[in-house]
Amino acid sequence: MTATVRVAPEDGSDATAPARPVPRRPSRPATSRPSSWYLLPAALFFGVFAAFPLVLVVFLSFTSWEGIGDPALIGLDNWVRLVGDARVLDVVGTTLLLTVLGWATQTPIALLLGVWAAGPQRNRAILSSIFFLPLLLSSAAVALMWSRLLDPYFGLAAEFGPFQNILGTPSGALAAIVFVTGWQFIPFHTLLYQAAARNVPKVLYDAATIDGATRWHMFWYITLPQLRNTIITSSTIMVVGSLTYFETILLLTNGGPGTSTYTVPFEMYIRGFRSFEFGYASAIATVLVVVATAISLIIVKFSGFAKMRSTMEGM
Amino acid sequence: MTVVSDVSVSGPVSTPPKERPNRIAGVFAAIWLVIVGVPIYTMVSWSLQERDDFLDNGPVALPSAITLENFTEVVTGGFARYLLNTVIVTVACVVLTLAVAIPAAYAIVRSTSWLSGFAFRIFLLGLAIPAQATIIPLYLIINRMQLYDSLTAIILPTVAFGLPLSILVLAGSLRDVSNELYDAMTIDGAGPFRILWQLVVPMSRGSIAAVGTYAALGAWNQFLFPLILTQNPDLRVLTLGLQRFRQEFQINLPGMMMAVMLTALPVFVLYLVARRWLIAGLAGMGSR
Numbered sequence: 001m002t003a004t005v006r007v008a009p010e011d012g013s014d015a016t017a018p019a020r021p022v023p024r025r026p027s028r029p030a031t032s033r034p035s036s037w038y039l040l041p042a043a044l045f046f047g048v049f050a051a052f053p054l055v056l057v058v059f060l061s062f063t064s065w066e067g068i069g070d071p072a073l074i075g076l077d078n079w080v081r082l083v084g085d086a087r088v089l090d091v092v093g094t095t096l097l098l099t100v101l102g103w104a105t106q107t108p109i110a111l112l113l114g115v116w117a118a119g120p121q122r123n124r125a126i127l128s129s130i131f132f133l134p135l136l137l138s139s140a141a142v143a144l145m146w147s148r149l150l151d152p153y154f155g156l157a158a159e160f161g162p163f164q165n166i167l168g169t170p171s172g173a174l175a176a177i178v179f180v181t182g183w184q185f186i187p188f189h190t191l192l193y194q195a196a197a198r199n200v201p202k203v204l205y206d207a208a209t210i211d212g213a214t215r216w217h218m219f220w221y222i223t224l225p226q227l228r229n230t231i232i233t234s235s236t237i238m239v240v241g242s243l244t245y246f247e248t249i250l251l252l253t254n255g256g257p258g259t260s261t262y263t264v265p266f267e268m269y270i271r272g273f274r275s276f277e278f279g280y281a282s283a284i285a286t287v288l289v290v291v292a293t294a295i296s297l298i299i300v301k302f303s304g305f306a307k308m309r310s311t312m313e314g315m
Numbered sequence: 316m317t318v319v320s321d322v323s324v325s326g327p328v329s330t331p332p333k334e335r336p337n338r339i340a341g342v343f344a345a346i347w348l349v350i351v352g353v354p355i356y357t358m359v360s361w362s363l364q365e366r367d368d369f370l371d372n373g374p375v376a377l378p379s380a381i382t383l384e385n386f387t388e389v390v391t392g393g394f395a396r397y398l399l400n401t402v403i404v405t406v407a408c409v410v411l412t413l414a415v416a417i418p419a420a421y422a423i424v425r426s427t428s429w430l431s432g433f434a435f436r437i438f439l440l441g442l443a444i445p446a447q448a449t450i451i452p453l454y455l456i457i458n459r460m461q462l463y464d465s466l467t468a469i470i471l472p473t474v475a476f477g478l479p480l481s482i483l484v485l486a487g488s489l490r491d492v493s494n495e496l497y498d499a500m501t502i503d504g505a506g507p508f509r510i511l512w513q514l515v516v517p518m519s520r521g522s523i524a525a526v527g528t529y530a531a532l533g534a535w536n537q538f539l540f541p542l543i544l545t546q547n548p549d550l551r552v553l554t555l556g557l558q559r560f561r562q563e564f565q566i567n568l569p570g571m572m573m574a575v576m577l578t579a580l581p582v583f584v585l586y587l588v589a590r591r592w593l594i595a596g597l598a599g600m601g602s603r
Binding site: 139191288 | 374411427451506
């Protein structure tokens with residue numbers, strides 16, 4: 001009884017800062033709190049299979065290892081080789097090209113579709129549920145489905161002349177990867193924009209309508225600025241995603257024709273698991289970690305996880 | 316949270332009738348419908364035709380006769396085995412993820428130790444780790460643990476990489492549980508474990524469902540870990556099985572399409588019966 005009386009005012013003050021756990025208050029009878037042991041299983045899983053490999057990959061980049069026996073330290077050899085490797089430069093170039101093209105095609109389409117799907121009409125809800133169908137397929141399934149659809153002899157591509165041999169030319173294969181990854185991921189980004197567009201306060205549009213604004217003006221001066229944070233979140237997810245495409249490359253083009261669609265993760269996989277140069281592949285992986293981490297830290301910095309969560313709630 | 320749901324509910328209702336139809340966006344949406352719809356239609360239509368019919372009809376025509384021959388061929392061609400492996404991996408991943416993430420989120424929100432704040436920041440940073448970059452050290456670690464070429468080898472890292480987002484989502488929803496409820500249970504004499512079981516779990520059912528779906532999708536669609544951590548044909552999961560079907564059905568496009576479609580069928584059923592959790596889970600998937 002005494003405890004309840006004492007607790008009430010504290011809760012009132014807590015309500016103003018709900019995000020933080022209650023600070024320790026030694027004077028009051030202890031509330032049951034979990035010990036840090038509750039963290040242990042998660043910490044073990046994460047430590048052994050996610051955090052430790054991240055450290056180990058940096059270590060392995062200073063070794064030579066062919067997959068059997070122990071990795072042997074060879075100092076900076078892999079790194080010296082990496083800096084002078086023209087193919088790695090090519091591969092990085094291809095990855096960045098795919099990233100830029102992917103962003104430049106996916107963002108406007110997802111933005112427009114998301115804003116459209118956020119509208120009130122009933123048919124939009126039905127159409128949206130069709131739009132999201134690609135999300136139900138795994139990356140492997142999407143890549144394999146398209147590799148058959150783009151089959152030059154029997155596929156859809158055979159019906160449409162200019163696309164018949166799209167996977168046979170370097171620029172065609174790159175375009176196919178941009179298209180297929182767009183087909184797969186635009187629905188996800190559309191979801192983000194749809195949720196965000198629904199949260200734009202209606203009064204802004206009402207006020208603009210009274211002022212005689214055109215639809216274009218409303219989109220440009222109300223919708224876009226209101227979606228600014230979502231554009232940042234979505235773009236960052238897109239960019240980090242494109243840096244790590246793997247299944248699509250392996251199953252759609254297998255890096256070809258030639259090495260024209262090799263990306264950084266694919267090059268790392270080939271060097272490691274096909275040529276058994278695990279040390280050198282680890283150096284490539286380290287580069288990938290550094291770039292992806294830098295960009296992901298920008299996600300956390302610009303958008304913050306809390307906002308990401310509220311975006312999910314909005315669905 | 317309340318604000319979000321309020322707006323999305325009131326949005327459609329308060330639409331003024333004066334709104335003009337947006338033709339440009341409508342045309343644009345119709346184009347996207349074709350881009351999404353035609354491949355999906357083609358996949359379904361191919362998979363239901365005999366190979367000879369498919370060659371006669373061409374890729375876009377309606378099937379002239381519907382057959383389940385491809386279905387039989389895929390199912391007897393090893394699909395059942397791959398499905399079983401994937402189901403084992405998926406169930407194990409969901410159970411382990413929840414068993415490990417719920418107590419961790421509970422400790423992060425309720426424990427006053429510095430460790431919990433530290434762990435929270437580590438998991439936040441963990442969101443940034445690209446799984447692709449860790450496959451070589453993982454291969455080494457799994458080999459040294461004598462786990463190479465087992466389903467366990469797939470399960471453990473898959474759980475680990477799903478944990479950061481799972482824990483952050485669960486911690487977010489746990490923060491909404493009011494202190495009064497914790498205090499009330501303490502007065503009733505409940506220890507931390509009973510509070511976890513009788514208060515925390517029931518109060519965060521929604522997030523648990525979303526996190527469970529997210530873990531299930533991650534495991535179901537996993538390709539890279541099975542590719543590098545197993546080699547035994549009997550341990551192939553569906554995604555790897557698809558890769559093999561491609562080699563086997565080199566010219567049997569309908570058979571290949573049936574296989575692709577069947578791997579997505581369970582997810583499609585989930586989409587029909589639990590759309591909300593699925594979308595929440597997918598939102599997590601895409602952000603990885």
